[in-house]
Amino acid sequence: MRQGFRQSMAWLHTWAGLLCGWLLFAMFVTGTAAYFQDEIGRWMKPEVHANPDRAAATQAAIGYLQATAPNADIWYIAPPSARTPTADLFWQPGKDEIAARGTRQRGDTSAIVDGYGRPVTVRDTKGGWFLYRFHFDLHYMPVLWARYLVGIASMFMLIAILSGIVTHKKIFADFFMLRFGKGQRSWLDAHNVTAVFALPFYLMITYTGLVTLATQLMPFGVIANYASPGTFFNEVFPAGKPVERAGVAAPLVPIAPLMAAAAARWDGAGVGSVRVTNPGDRSALVTLTRAPGSAIGSSGDTLIFSGATGALLDQSGATGGAMATQAVMIGLHAGRFAGWGLRWLYFLSGVAGAVMVGSGLVLWTAKRRAKLPDPAHPPFGFRLVARLNIAAIAGLPAGIAGYFLANRLLPLVMEQRAAWEIHCLFIVWGATLVWAIARPERRAWIESLAAAALLFAAVPIVNAVTVPRNLLTGLLSGDWLFVAFDLAMITLAVGFGFAARKAAHAKAISSRRARRAARAMATA
Amino acid sequence: MAAKAVPERRYRLIVMSRALLAIPFNYALTAIVTGLLARHLPLARVEASIAATLLSFAIFPVIAMAIFYARSTLRAWLWMSGAIVLLGAALALSVQLGGRA
Known part of the structure; x- marks a missing residue:
């Protein structure tokens, strides 16, 4: 705050970003999925047939x-x-x-x-509509409170974006800089690239998102x-x-x-x-x-x-x-006017947004891990952030996979069926949080990411067993919705599997480095 | 804001103080400015209310950033309190004289 404009804004960016990062990550993920809420809804109601007229x-x-x-x-x-x-x-x-x-x-x-x-x-089922509503109404709480929370997080996001822009000296050069396998530096690069890549989108989506709740958040006009x-x-x-x-x-x-x-x-x-x-x-x-x-x-x-x-x-x-x-x-935010090409661009920008928020959260721990006075016993705040990061980043996607699986696996006719599909999402998400707290941090990362990968991989398989429409039948009969959905699930499974592998690999590197450093200390 | 020159307790006090300014005080000031704009933008009443509300989401983050950039916390306090009192009085006067629909 006192050492010049850029430093004060970097400080603001870090803390505004961290305090709302988890909620923003969930909003990005569910909001991005909501661009395909109708398609998700159709996938979740495979028995319903359209009338072309x-x-x-x-x-x-x-x-x-x-x-x-x-x-x-x-x-x-x-x-x-x-x-x-x-x-x-x-x-x-x-x-x-x-x-x-x-x-x-x-x-x-x-x-x-x-x-x-x-x-x-x-x-x-509530279908994709639930993911759309969760994006701004959350769940298990009064809608009014949820919208205030979401509004506050969005304003923090807007401040984090604006202060992030002015913090950034080489905004153009950094767009072409992505250094892999370099620990903290790689997280910073990932954060920068995803941030700059879709920067106009983030500014637009955050501002227009606030406008969708305008008269509740700022009724004084x-x-x-x-x-x-x-x-x-x-x-x-x-x-x-x-x-x-x-x-x-x-x-x-x-x-x-x-x-x-x-x-x-x-x-x-x-x-x-x-x-x-x-x-x-x-x-x-x-x-x-x-x-x-x-x-x-x-x-x-x-x-x-x-x-x-x-x-x-x-x-x-x-x-x-x-x-x-x-x-x-409001139209720009919801993207209801978008055709297929633009809709996918919205979706990919939203995915980039989730990666941006997620990598920013991980960066917070990566930066501080190197400077911990006693790496074996990090302070409470550090452990809290590290564990919540796991639960937020791996847990919610795993929960969404669980939601899709519940749609196929719960009895077709049961009391409160739609509500139980939603409970399943939160059961998986909550289980990830418990897991993240119970396990050593590195193991928790690997196992949670792997669990998300397995759950997404299970969706096409369970779908093929329970419903007559799937990737293969879709290819044969031109049922492109089921082709695209299965491919999306496989892509997500591969993505999370890759992330789990990376996390396992990073562990090997860091422990090797630590051993080498310890040897150097011993010989010195 | 690395805390090298500033002792830890003072640093925390400054952060709390500026957060207080940047969130609740900022909200109050933004609300007042939004109200003034809604009343005095040269537009139809319903249009001015909406235009002012749309602008409020740009006013708030700019004030928040200015507060964390301010050279001294005391100056930030003086500026914010002064603006709230003056503009608040202007808004109250405007409502008193002009009335509401």
């Missing part, structure tokens, strides 16, 4: 709602897309329905149906202008006035012509969500919202049709510069 699939979903919740106030449908074969349904029960239940208990007002309107009941936040949100999302039921029954018009009209207005973009207000009544409204896949910042483009006649009643979407900026920032 999306309007027909949406109509089928409406058919399910008509049979299940005819008296609901509002139906909400996330129709199938190119990436998801299922439709997610929610509904708000009508007042009569709530009164009939006697209590204020909400009951189950959501369902998932396949492309033909049949509810998906086997292999209950709103509070300064509005006595009640509700007024602000009404100005941002002008919700249609609640429409009274006319009390006259009228069938809902077919959805396909409305979706076609929307696509024509939106240059061919798909429909991201369908909301039906007062279904079955003459006053019914059908609100179509543009799919986020079609433009970076497309929140809020909506068309409102009469549900009884199909006439276009209203449209919205014109917003001001700041709102559009915010929409583009």
Whole structure:
């Protein structure tokens, strides 16, 4: 802090990075996986089949709602897309329905149906959606607290990035410098290369990530202008006035012509969500919202049709510069607009981010290990960081492999099945932490990394045994999702196996060096 | 910040003191600046609120870095307290005179 700008920033970088590094690593890993959340979801529901005609699939979903919740106030449908074969349904029960239940208990007002309107009941799973939610909601804790934690960690990350940039004298030269097998120097190089490689991505993703939680983390821009936040949100999302039921029954018009009209207005973009207000009544409204896949910042483009006649009643979407900026920032973060090429680039940048945070954490211990006064008995803080590094870096990926395995191995129909898949993730992660504490540090690294490699390697094998779709059948029938998923698992297994080998090798080198040093000391 | 010249206890005190400035005090100052921007940016009210909120995530890290760079901890304290009192008063006055929606 006192010895000049660069030193003070290097100090800040080290400590801001360390304090939030573990949480940031988990956010990078799950956030990166979330770029393929729909694909992971499809892999985890191998029995579900898509309907190539999306309007027909949406109509089928409406058919399910008509049979299940005819008296609901509002139906909400996330129709199938190119990436998801299922439709997610929610509904708000009508007042009569709530009164009939006697209590204020909400009951189950959501369902998932396949492309033909049949509810998906086997292999209950949260799929890739869980990894997406964990990225900012964490788990086993109130969502609000989790988002504050995530927000604080993101701000530390932003400060670590900015102070990391100004710490860095030779940012360009270091991009071409990667020295292998040189202990601390290699960790520094790995940290630098991964950091510089995708630097614009990290800055973008961290800033836009903060923006996704903006009004929770920094509510004072709103509070300064509005006595009640509700007024602000009404100005941002002008919700249609609640429409009274006319009390006259009228069938809902077919959805396909409305979706076609929307696509024509939106240059061919798909429909991201369908909301039906007062279904079955003459006053019914059908609100179509543009799919986020079609433009970076497309929140809020909506068309409102009469549900009884199909006439276009209203449209919205014109917003001001700041709102559009915010929409583009959130769009950039979530990457829903990205096609396959860009999606993989997002994914690889995210992997680089996880490696950057991970190597930074390891660097913290590597730097201090050389200067320990008594290497056999390092101080508590050093041991804590070293063990948490193992649990964070090897444990979470192993847990995710465990999550995929649980999806295939748990009974197809069981109570709380989706919740138990998630518990399995945390059981594996927790077991790694216990292992990391119980074993000598070097052994713990080797064994945890090897365990992660084995778990990832087991995924394609267990999948091939339990489900008829896999790498080979996929290659033969053009089922590319299963080909890509198995290949990704094999790549991860090889990567962690390689890391485990490296850790074993590093041990051999360092103990040889120590022996040589001891001999030199003895002869001196 | 290697602690060669500074004794360990003093070093810890300085770190705690600056962390206090860089996190809670910084948050208070950023909140005040965000509020002032939201009220006085030449935009529609809802737009100004959003623009100010977006900018706040750039203001906070810059102030945090400035606090750890400051030559003396005392000066950092004086600057931060001065800014919070002055700008806070300006915001309070603005809300008092202009009212809120």
